[in-house]
Amino acid sequence: MDALKLLQKRVSVSKVTQPAPSKADLIEVFKAASRAADHGKLRPWHFLAIEGEGLNDLSNLLVTALTKANPDVSPSVVEKTKNLPFRAPMIIVSIAKCQEHPSIPKHEQRLACGAATQNMLNALFALGFGAIWKTGDLAYNEVVIEGLGLAPSDEIIGFIYVGTPAQDISEPPEVDVNSIFSVWPTK
Numbered sequence: 001m002d003a004l005k006l007l008q009k010r011v012s013v014s015k016v017t018q019p020a021p022s023k024a025d026l027i028e029v030f031k032a033a034s035r036a037a038d039h040g041k042l043r044p045w046h047f048l049a050i051e052g053e054g055l056n057d058l059s060n061l062l063v064t065a066l067t068k069a070n071p072d073v074s075p076s077v078v079e080k081t082k083n084l085p086f087r088a089p090m091i092i093v094s095i096a097k098c099q100e101h102p103s104i105p106k107h108e109q110r111l112a113c114g115a116a117t118q119n120m121l122n123a124l125f126a127l128g129f130g131a132i133w134k135t136g137d138l139a140y141n142e143v144v145i146e147g148l149g150l151a152p153s154d155e156i157i158g159f160i161y162v163g164t165p166a167q168d169i170s171e172p173p174e175v176d177v178n179s180i181f182s183v184w185p186t187k
């Protein structure tokens with residue numbers, strides 16, 4: 001598929017199965033991530049690829065964080081949280097590493113990390129993998145951040161669930177492209 005068609009056709013894929021991307025696939029994906037627009041070339045991102053036993057560790061970490069934040073949480077929510085990481089054979093955690101900078105505010109650095117994450121989604125789609133970007137309260141939880149070995153100032157931008165599509169990939173919905181742009185000044 002040519003590059004433009006791919007960008008126009010990418011969709012999120014939530015039902016995925018084995019195999020996950022190989023190390024060689026990940027290299028290609030992170031090369032694409034690295035080409036995100038990035039004011040000042042600060043490279044304000046880092047990615048953690050988690051699979052196999054690591055998903056068990058992540059499951060335990062999410063439950064620990066959840067029960068610490070909400071001691072009265074219901075058993076069904078604990079069970080749901082415990083199972084979250086097993087919805088895909090791989091989770092890539094996308095992390096913004098923002099720094100104080102005299103002219104590049106942190107929100108621009110977060111946007112750069114978001115752009116890198118979108119490049120990653122496009123690259124995964126190009127390689128035939130399915131992926132979906134998710135967050136939720138636990139993305140912003142300090143126990144999770146610490147448990148992943150991150151610095152307190154690191155920010156989780158997303159958990160990207162990745163694998164091989166378990167069913168046919170859907171066509172993206174039609175969009176009224178004319179409604180999302182205008183020419184200025186209006187004549």
Ligand SMILES: Cc1cc2nc3c(=O)[nH]c(=O)nc-3n(C[C@H](O)[C@H](O)[C@H](O)COP(=O)(O)O)c2cc1C
Binds near residue numbers: 136
């Ligand atoms: C920052 C961010 C966080 C998101 N968090 C979630 C989430 O927690 N749960 C979810 O179902 N979708 C979430 N989404 C949306 C999906 O990743 C996806 O874009 C959406 O389902 C639309 O599908 P599409 O990408 O095929 O258009 C998030 C997207 C972004 C950019």
